[in-house]
Amino acid sequence: MLRFVSQRVALGALVVVGVVALTFVIARVIPGDPAVTYAGPHATAATIAAARRELGLDKPVIVQLLDYLKGIFSGSWGTSYRTHHKVLSDLGTALPASIELVVAGIVIAVVLGLPFGLLAARFPGKSVDLLVRVVSVIGVSMPVFWLALILQRLLSGDLHWLPTAGLYNPNLYYTHPLTSYTNIPVLDALITGNFAVLGSALSHLVLPALVVAAYPAGLIARMVRASVLETLGESHVRMTRALGFAERALFTRYALRPALNPVVQVIALVFAYSLANTFLVEAVFDWPGLGSYAANSLEALDTPAVMGVTLIVAITYVVLNLAVDIVQAILDPRIRVS
Amino acid sequence: MSLIVRELRIGFGERTVVEIDELQVGDGEIVGLVGESGSGKSVTSLALIGLARSAGAWVEGSIQLDGRELTSLDEAQWRQLRGDRIAMIFQSPVSSLNPVFRVGDLFVRALRLHGATKAEARDRAARAMREVVLSPELLRRYPHQLSGGQAQRVAIAMAVALRARVLLADEPTSALDVTVQAEILELIQRMRREEGISVLFVSHDLAVVAGLCDRVAIMQSGQIVETGPTAATLRAPTHPYTQGLVAAIPRLGGTHA
Amino acid sequence: MTVTVPSGSLARGRALRVLRAGRSNPTLAAGSVVLAIVVIIAVFAPLLAPFPADAGNATHPTQVLLAPSSAHWFGTDEVGRDVLTRVMYGGRTSLEIVVAVLAIAAAIGIPLGLIAGYFGGVVDQVIMRVTDIFLAFPALLLSLAIASVLQPSVGHMILAIAVTWWPWYTRLVRGEAASVVRRPYVESARTLGVSHRRIIIRHVLPNAATPVLVQISMDAGGVLLTAAAISFLGLGAQDPTCEWGLMVSQGATYFTTNWWYATFPGIAILITAMAFNLIGDGVRERLDPKRVLSR
Numbered sequence: 001m002l003r004f005v006s007q008r009v010a011l012g013a014l015v016v017v018g019v020v021a022l023t024f025v026i027a028r029v030i031p032g033d034p035a036v037t038y039a040g041p042h043a044t045a046a047t048i049a050a051a052r053r054e055l056g057l058d059k060p061v062i063v064q065l066l067d068y069l070k071g072i073f074s075g076s077w078g079t080s081y082r083t084h085h086k087v088l089s090d091l092g093t094a095l096p097a098s099i100e101l102v103v104a105g106i107v108i109a110v111v112l113g114l115p116f117g118l119l120a121a122r123f124p125g126k127s128v129d130l131l132v133r134v135v136s137v138i139g140v141s142m143p144v145f146w147l148a149l150i151l152q153r154l155l156s157g158d159l160h161w162l163p164t165a166g167l168y169n170p171n172l173y174y175t176h177p178l179t180s181y182t183n184i185p186v187l188d189a190l191i192t193g194n195f196a197v198l199g200s201a202l203s204h205l206v207l208p209a210l211v212v213a214a215y216p217a218g219l220i221a222r223m224v225r226a227s228v229l230e231t232l233g234e235s236h237v238r239m240t241r242a243l244g245f246a247e248r249a250l251f252t253r254y255a256l257r258p259a260l261n262p263v264v265q266v267i268a269l270v271f272a273y274s275l276a277n278t279f280l281v282e283a284v285f286d287w288p289g290l291g292s293y294a295a296n297s298l299e300a301l302d303t304p305a306v307m308g309v310t311l312i313v314a315i316t317y318v319v320l321n322l323a324v325d326i327v328q329a330i331l332d333p334r335i336r337v338s
Numbered sequence: 339m340s341l342i343v344r345e346l347r348i349g350f351g352e353r354t355v356v357e358i359d360e361l362q363v364g365d366g367e368i369v370g371l372v373g374e375s376g377s378g379k380s381v382t383s384l385a386l387i388g389l390a391r392s393a394g395a396w397v398e399g400s401i402q403l404d405g406r407e408l409t410s411l412d413e414a415q416w417r418q419l420r421g422d423r424i425a426m427i428f429q430s431p432v433s434s435l436n437p438v439f440r441v442g443d444l445f446v447r448a449l450r451l452h453g454a455t456k457a458e459a460r461d462r463a464a465r466a467m468r469e470v471v472l473s474p475e476l477l478r479r480y481p482h483q484l485s486g487g488q489a490q491r492v493a494i495a496m497a498v499a500l501r502a503r504v505l506l507a508d509e510p511t512s513a514l515d516v517t518v519q520a521e522i523l524e525l526i527q528r529m530r531r532e533e534g535i536s537v538l539f540v541s542h543d544l545a546v547v548a549g550l551c552d553r554v555a556i557m558q559s560g561q562i563v564e565t566g567p568t569a570a571t572l573r574a575p576t577h578p579y580t581q582g583l584v585a586a587i588p589r590l591g592g593t594h595a
Numbered sequence: 596m597t598v599t600v601p602s603g604s605l606a607r608g609r610a611l612r613v614l615r616a617g618r619s620n621p622t623l624a625a626g627s628v629v630l631a632i633v634v635i636i637a638v639f640a641p642l643l644a645p646f647p648a649d650a651g652n653a654t655h656p657t658q659v660l661l662a663p664s665s666a667h668w669f670g671t672d673e674v675g676r677d678v679l680t681r682v683m684y685g686g687r688t689s690l691e692i693v694v695a696v697l698a699i700a701a702a703i704g705i706p707l708g709l710i711a712g713y714f715g716g717v718v719d720q721v722i723m724r725v726t727d728i729f730l731a732f733p734a735l736l737l738s739l740a741i742a743s744v745l746q747p748s749v750g751h752m753i754l755a756i757a758v759t760w761w762p763w764y765t766r767l768v769r770g771e772a773a774s775v776v777r778r779p780y781v782e783s784a785r786t787l788g789v790s791h792r793r794i795i796i797r798h799v800l801p802n803a804a805t806p807v808l809v810q811i812s813m814d815a816g817g818v819l820l821t822a823a824a825i826s827f828l829g830l831g832a833q834d835p836t837c838e839w840g841l842m843v844s845q846g847a848t849y850f851t852t853n854w855w856y857a858t859f860p861g862i863a864i865l866i867t868a869m870a871f872n873l874i875g876d877g878v879r880e881r882l883d884p885k886r887v888l889s890r
Contacts, residue, residue, distance in 0.1 A: 018728035137876075141868035143820055145827045146843050146861030149850055157851055235433040236481075241389055243448040243496070244420035257438045280824055284847075295828065314731045332438055333480045 078304030105212030117224025139218020442477025623877020704764025712772025
């Protein structure tokens with residue numbers, strides 16, 4: 001098992017380095033002068049030249065890349081040209097907000113998708129099955145940004161059931177200021193017992209999380225259905241029935257566990273996918289997460305920030321894949337040998 | 339326990355695939371059901387444990403276990419019987435065990451399903467393993483860590499531990515090496531001798547059946563074309579299909595009989 | 596002797612076969628019907644659309660932001676253009692994009708996969724590492740990065756998406772190629788002196804073709820949604836090009852008071868994506884039922 005894990009980690013590290021190099025190359029192709037952005041709108045030629053020296057832009061490209069790589073491992077991810085904060089600290093506030101959103105979305109997606117997928121597999125060909133299949137196709141075909149707009153207008157604008165945008169009610173900054181440990185509002189509010197913020201944060205989370213959940217829910221439902229149906233055709237299911245176990249036991253344990261393998265993989269993939277796609281949801285709901293940060297950085301040609309975002313996303317992807325591999329190896333002992 | 343089948347009809351949709359007028363497995367008897375693939379022998383054995391319907395087939399006729407009519411049972415009653423009175427073992431023994439559970443885990447759960455306590459179940463499982471000449475240590479393994487022969491012994495051990503009276507064996511040795519095959523066959527004979535289990539042995543291999551079964555029933559296209567005591571039937575087959583099967587058995591030292 | 600078959604019965608036979616195929620694979624049938632409608636509307640847009648001029652730069656200051664009516668079924672936009680017309684023309688853009696992206700991605704990905712799988716060794720390792728790196732970039736992010744480097748346009752967007760899409764095909768084809776290479780008939784072909792190129796084209800490619808076709812049909816919906824998303828963020832199609840994602844973002848500004856502007860293009864995206872996905876499902880059921888549902 002240990003060899004399995006260390007092998008995967010090594011491969012992952014390789015991929016991350018590759019990603020960094022690739023992004024660096026792309027960043028160097030971006031026209032426009034970062035020194036200008038850094039120096040600000042009222043810069044003179046002198047200040048721009050000084051900025052260039054300060055940012056290390058006068059050194060050869062390879063040196064810049066190596067410096068950057070060295071910097072990453074020592075924890076210095078550069079300074080944003082736009083916000084003038086350290087990129088790591090910017091990411092430290094942006095990433096948790098996105099994670100809050102995506103985790104909430106995936107949780108909703110699993111809670112909805114798993115049971116309905118099971119239901120569809122339990123009664124294949126019946127109306128439940130058809131309904132689940134139709135709704136899941138709609139889920140995976142839905143343009144996320146459009147769903148966001150529609151739900152926002154309907155549930156917030158027209159019916160006033162839920163708030164429109166933002167992490168939580170801004171008035172609470174003054175009345176119930178939140179101390180941040182994790183920078184995840186819901187978590188911090190829970191830890192510090194700040195129930196006013198907790199309530200507000202949760203109600204602000206519902207709408208965007210639902211939008212994020214649409215695609216994963218559809219995908220998970222389809223995946224569960226397909227996987228369970230396939231498992232039901234395998235020999236060991238016949239044996240399980242021959243031993244006297246009920247259909248229900250199959251669906252809650254004996255057929256479900258082997259069937260979960262590909263589903264776990266899909267959940268991880270879709271988590272990574274959703275993390276990247278929070279762009280769209282964050283844009284509509286004014287959510288100050290990774291997506292907004294990346295969009296603003298791209299617009300401003302803020303190379304260190306863009307690099308930071310890419311790096312974080314690549315690392316997340318690699319870590320997630322690793323986690324999936326490990327979970328799968330736990331769930332299915334056959335995998336540990338390969 | 340005896341199994342008496344009369345007027346059994348099994349089909350899928352419009353197609354009738356099995357039409358058996360009579361088939362009997364007496365108490366403590368080993369009966370062979372022989373036929374090629376597609377003859378309907380496998381679905382017949384599934385019907386005898388009530389699993390033909392979950393394979394999509396319809397079943398009509400009479401199946402009596404010691405006089406009790408099984409075709410009128412509901413699903414809950416069938417579930418009590420399965421494993422407990424009637425057990426089944428399959429081809430591909432390793433794939434027939436749930437891959438994500440340790441073998442002993444499934445074993446114990448099956449025993450507890452039929453009423454044993456955890457301690458009883460563990461005890462009976464270990465004892466059954468010894469009876470089939472396997473170390474109880476193997477219960478800690480996963481199915482893919484067992485050989486085909488070992489896995490099939492485990493399946494038989496489960497039948498023994500559950501105290502099944504009838505064993506339906508669907509091609510249990512077809513996927514095994516010849517030497518391992520012989521061991522499994524010997525094990526089945528011992529189970530009959532020591533526990534008095536009645537066995538329906540389904541196979542396409544007449545040579546295997548010849549060495550094991552008291553009586554044999556030959557199946558072709560869903561119907562039983564010949565039946566009788568093994569030695570007599572195979573020595574002097576009356577039906578042309580049986581004659582063909584017998585003629586095809588390879589013999590040492592020469593061509594066919 | 597010639598046999599004359601009444602032409603009516605030939606046509607009837609063909610129709611019956613199509614119907615029977617439709618009944619056995621309703622997903623494929625449903626998706627195909629919807630897609631056919633979309634394609635017809637897109638292709639014949641210049642003829643079918645009520646105000647073809649509105650697909651471009653026309654402005655009608657007197658009919659700005661009109662609600663749906665019998666004259667303008669989908670209403671008008673902020674410069675007075677008929678939304679229905681623009682949605683119809685948007686179909687052309689979308690289909691263009693999907694076809695172009697998949698063609699380019701396949702053209703890059705398939706040969707790379709064939710080479711990697713067939714030759715193995717160092718070549719394989721290098722190609723697969725590069726593929727892994729591209730795979731670690733989520734499609735949207737890389738597309739956005741590229742799109743922000745080049746001037747936003749439909750063409751550049753197509754390029755950007757294709758660049759993120761090819762790795763999947765490489766991986767897929769490489770797997771198939773690697774397994775075909777080990778088969779005895781390939782070995783014997785090689786000992787007979789058959790050239791690598793011949794073996795790849797004659798033996799490896801046909802075997803790899805099926806899973807790739809299935810994947811391509813499953814990807815069409817995803818490409819459409821990605822393109823719409825990029826345009827929504829302003830990094831893809833630009834006005835006056837009719838693109839559904841762009842129209843939704845344009846309509847978003849007026850959404851609270853003029854619901855039709857953003858709604859109808861969105862519905863168009865949904866329906867077309869559904870059609871693509873249903874076709875993808877149907878193709879997968881038919882050709883490759885054991886396939887894992889997602890990539």
